[in-house]
Amino acid sequence: MASIVAYIELREGAITGPSLFVVAEARRIADSAGATVFALLTVGPVAQVEMDRLASEISAAGADRVLCSSADTLDGPALDVTHGGLVAQVAAHLRPLLVLFPAGGTGVGLGPPLAMRMGAAYMANASVDICEEDRSPDPASQRVLLSRWRAARNGQRKIDVSDLERPVVAGLVSGPFPPPAGEPYAEVEMVPCPDAAVPDARVIDSEVDTAADLELCRVLVCAGRPTAASAEAFRAELPEGTRLATMDDSGSPALWVAAPQDLLVLPSAQDSGLPLIACAAAITHVESVTGAGAQSPELASQAGAADTELAELAAALGRARSRGGTP
Amino acid sequence: MIVLVCLETPSPGPASRAALRLASTLGDKAEVVVLSAGGNADSASFELARQTDTVRRIVHLQDSALSKPDFLTLGMVLAEAARHLEARVVIAGEHSDGEGQGMVPAALAHHLQAPLFARVQGAALPATENAGMQLTVRSGGRLCKVTSPLPVVLTTPPAPEIRSMPSEARQSSPAVETLSLAQLGIDASRLVPRPNLLGTLVPSPAETGQRKSFDEAARLLLRRR
Numbered sequence: 001m002a003s004i005v006a007y008i009e010l011r012e013g014a015i016t017g018p019s020l021f022v023v024a025e026a027r028r029i030a031d032s033a034g035a036t037v038f039a040l041l042t043v044g045p046v047a048q049v050e051m052d053r054l055a056s057e058i059s060a061a062g063a064d065r066v067l068c069s070s071a072d073t074l075d076g077p078a079l080d081v082t083h084g085g086l087v088a089q090v091a092a093h094l095r096p097l098l099v100l101f102p103a104g105g106t107g108v109g110l111g112p113p114l115a116m117r118m119g120a121a122y123m124a125n126a127s128v129d130i131c132e133e134d135r136s137p138d139p140a141s142q143r144v145l146l147s148r149w150r151a152a153r154n155g156q157r158k159i160d161v162s163d164l165e166r167p168v169v170a171g172l173v174s175g176p177f178p179p180p181a182g183e184p185y186a187e188v189e190m191v192p193c194p195d196a197a198v199p200d201a202r203v204i205d206s207e208v209d210t211a212a213d214l215e216l217c218r219v220l221v222c223a224g225r226p227t228a229a230s231a232e233a234f235r236a237e238l239p240e241g242t243r244l245a246t247m248d249d250s251g252s253p254a255l256w257v258a259a260p261q262d263l264l265v266l267p268s269a270q271d272s273g274l275p276l277i278a279c280a281a282a283i284t285h286v287e288s289v290t291g292a293g294a295q296s297p298e299l300a301s302q303a304g305a306a307d308t309e310l311a312e313l314a315a316a317l318g319r320a321r322s323r324g325g326t327p
Numbered sequence: 328m329i330v331l332v333c334l335e336t337p338s339p340g341p342a343s344r345a346a347l348r349l350a351s352t353l354g355d356k357a358e359v360v361v362l363s364a365g366g367n368a369d370s371a372s373f374e375l376a377r378q379t380d381t382v383r384r385i386v387h388l389q390d391s392a393l394s395k396p397d398f399l400t401l402g403m404v405l406a407e408a409a410r411h412l413e414a415r416v417v418i419a420g421e422h423s424d425g426e427g428q429g430m431v432p433a434a435l436a437h438h439l440q441a442p443l444f445a446r447v448q449g450a451a452l453p454a455t456e457n458a459g460m461q462l463t464v465r466s467g468g469r470l471c472k473v474t475s476p477l478p479v480v481l482t483t484p485p486a487p488e489i490r491s492m493p494s495e496a497r498q499s500s501p502a503v504e505t506l507s508l509a510q511l512g513i514d515a516s517r518l519v520p521r522p523n524l525l526g527t528l529v530p531s532p533a534e535t536g537q538r539k540s541f542d543e544a545a546r547l548l549l550r551r552r
Contacts, residue, residue, distance in 0.1 A: 011468040077467030081442045081475065105466055108421065108484075109445040112433030121524035124428055146526070151340075151427020159526035166524065176550060198442045200459060201475040212468035219548055242548050264544055316545035 002035040002097040005067075005090060008058060009078065009106050010043065015054060016216055017177035017241055018102035020061045024178035025128050026100055027062030032130045032142040033162065035097060039063035039186075040090055042083055042193075044075020052188070059186030061178065066186050071193035073202075078106045080113045081201040085194045088117045091167075098161060099169045103260075104216050107171020120167040121159060123148050127173055127261070129158075146170050173261045174218040177241050217243040220260040221313070224268025226306035234310040237317050246306070266313070268306040328452055330357040331414035332382075333405055333435070335423050336366030339375055341485035342420025349450060349483050350418050351381040356452045357416075362408055364388035364401060377500035385501050386412065390508045392515040399521045402434020407511040409439055415456055415477040421445060421484045426525060429482065436480035444473065447481040 006026040008019045026037045039058045043051065055066040067090060073082050087110055091099060099114060101107030107124060115122035123146050131143040144161040146168060161168055214220070219242040226234070226246055235244055243260075247269060332350045334343045350359045360383060361376040376385045388408055396404070409417050417439070422429035429445075436443035448470060449463035459474035462481065508515045539547065 009467065077464070077469060077471050079444065079464065079466060079471075079473065081444070104468070105446055108429065109466060112428070112430050112445075113436065113443055115430065116433050116437040121526070122428055122430055122433075123526065124422070149427075150528075151422060151424050155528050155530040157426075157526040158529055164524075166522075198476065201442055201473065203471045203473050204461075205472040206469040209465055209468055209470045211465075215468075221548070239549055262547060264539070264547065312541050313544060316541040317548060319542065320545040320549050 002033070003094045004030055004035050004037050004098045004100065005094060005096045006037060006039045006063065007078075007087065007099070007101045007106060007110070008039050008041045008054075009102050009104055010041075010054075011104075011212070013050075015057055016102060016104055017218075018104050018172070018174045018216055020057075020177055021175040021218075022100045022102040022172055023058060023061040023063050024181060025172060025175070026098070027181060028130065029098065029128060029144050029161075030064075032132075033097075033144050034141050037062060037064045038090075038094060038096070039066045040087065040191075041066060041068045042074040042078065042086060043068070043070050044072060045070055055186060055188045056184040060180035060182050060184040062182040063186050066188045067191045068188055069191040069193045073196055074193060076203045077206070078110055079201075079203070080110055081198045082196060082203075084110055084113050084117075085197050086191070087114055089194050090191060091118050095167070097167055099167065101169075101171040103172060103174035111169050111171050115169040118167055118169065120169045121164060123157070123159060123168060123170040125149070125173050126170040127175075174216060174241070175261050176218055214243050214245065217241055217260050219243075219262045219264060220245055221264045221266065222269040223247075223266045223310055224306040226268075226310055230307040230310050234314050237314045239317075244310075266306065266309045268309055328356055328358060328416070328456060329412055329414040330359050330416045330418065330452075331409050331412060332359060332361050333417065333419040333431075334361055334363045334372040334376065335420065335425075336363045336372045337370035338424075339372045340420060340424030342422055342424075342483060343372070344375070344420075345483040345486045346418045346420045346481075347375065347379055347382075348486075349447065349481070351379060353381075353416075353450060353452050357381070358383050360384040360386060360412055360414065362386045362388065362405065362412070364404060364408075365393040365396060373503055383501060385503045387503050387505050388508070388511075389505050390515050392508060392518050396518075397521045397523070398428070398430040399434050400518055402431050402436075403438045404508065404511070404513065405431070405435045406438035407513055408506065409435070409478070411506070411511050415479075416450075416452070416460065417441070417478070417480045418447075419480070419482050421482040428525070432480055432482045439478060439480060441478040441480050442475055443480045443482070444475065445482045447483050450481065453477070 004026045006022045009016045030037045058066050069086050101111050126146045126148045129145040146159045147156050221244045223246050330350050332347050359381045363372050376382045419432040446465040447462055451461045453460050462473045464471050464473050
C-alpha cells in the first residue's frame, strides 16, 4: 500500500496547528486513494511520557503510524543540515507517494532539498483537491490533485499525484485546524537519527521571532493603519488561527512570512502600497471586503478608516457567533 | 572572499533583490560577484547590479542551451559557475517571480555539495575561510543564530525594500563579463531536457476580485472546515 508522510513541526514543545492540518489532509487523501499515513515527529531528548502525549495527539488527528526520532541534533529548528538527513532516510525507507510539510517554514527549508534527494516533484504553498466524481473502481480510489498558484499569479499548477509516476514533496498552506478525526493510539516506531551531513553546522543561539505566530495563521486580515488600541481590541475578537496584519512604513512584515489559506484585505489596506505580489503565491484566496459600511476608496486611506473597518468586522463576528458561527 | 549572488533574468524579483541586499551587508571582506544565466546581457538585472556599490563583477552565463533551462539544469550550471569563480558563499532569492518554487537553489546546493540554508535574515563572513560563517535564520518560530562551514548556499525570502534617498550615481560600474558553458567544462550538446515536474498549467486570472461583505468575512474567519 502507498504511504504518505506528514512532517510534524513542534514549537515550544507543542504541535503546531498547521501540522495537525497536514495530518488531517494526509488522512483525507489516504481515505480517498488508499494509503497509510505516517507522521514524522522529530524531537530533542524528551521523556517517554511526553513523546507518548505528542504521538497521541498526532494519532487523533488521523495518522496511522507515528515515526519518532529523538536526538540532540534534532533539538532545535528544522534545518536541512540538522533534519534533512533524517527526513531523506525515512523517505528512502518508505518510498512514499507524498511527503507533506506544514505551513510555518519547514516546507521551505526541508522540502526542496528533499525533493532533490528523492528525485521528486516539489510544490510549495499547495492545497489538496480530491475529485470525488472521478473514481477508479478497482482498487477503489479517487483522483488527488495538488494545486498551487504560480508566483506570477497568472495561473495554477496542478499535479495529479497518482499520474506523475514520481513522488511529490509539498508544503501545504495553512488550513482550518481540524477537530480530532482518528483514534488517540497509533503505533509509534522509533527511528534512529543519522549523523549530520555537515557536523560543524549547528545552532548556537536563538531568540523569539515576533512574526512566528503570523506564519501559522490560516486567515490573515490586512488592515491599513489602525490605532494601537483599535488593533488590540480587534485581536481579542479574532478566532483561533486568524491574525491581523497592519501596514507600517516598510510594508507589513506579516505579509512576507505568512502562508495563509485566505487573505482578507480591508479597504484601508488596499490603497496603502500593500506588497501583495510577494506573498501572492502563498495565498489560495484573496477576498476584498466591501459592503454598506465599508469605506469608499477615497476615504479608505484616511485616518480612522482602519479603526472603523475593524470595529465593523468585530461587530460582524459577534453577529456570526450569536448565529452559531457558520452559515 | 567571493560571494556569488544569483540574480534571475530578465528582471530580478523581490527575493533576488533581497539576496543582493544581504550580500551588500557582508562588508569589505566580501567580493560580491553577480551571476545570471540565460536572457540578454542588457537586462534589468544587470542594471540593478551596476547600481549596487558593493558589486565588483557581473558575470553572465550565455548559451543557447540556457534559453529556457529546467531547474535541475540551471542549478547544475550555476553550481559549476560557482566552482569556476571560486565562490565560498552563494546567495539566491528564495523563489523566482515566475514559478515561485525555490528549486533552483536546492539544485545548486545539491550539485555544489554545500549546505543549504533557507529564510536567511542576516549573515556575517568569518575571519578566515576555515572558520564558520554566522547566519541568522528564521525557523521554527525563532530567529536562530547558526554557524556553518564554507562553502554555503543561502536563500533569502522576499522582503520589503527600505525606501532610501537616491544615492549619487556610481563613479564606475563593472562591465558584464560573459561566460560560456564550454568555459565551465559543460558540453551543451549533452544537456538533455529533464522531465517537467512543475505540473499542468491551468491559466486562470488571480482571484483578487472576490468581494465579501463584513458578515461574509466574519463567517470566513469562523469557518472550521
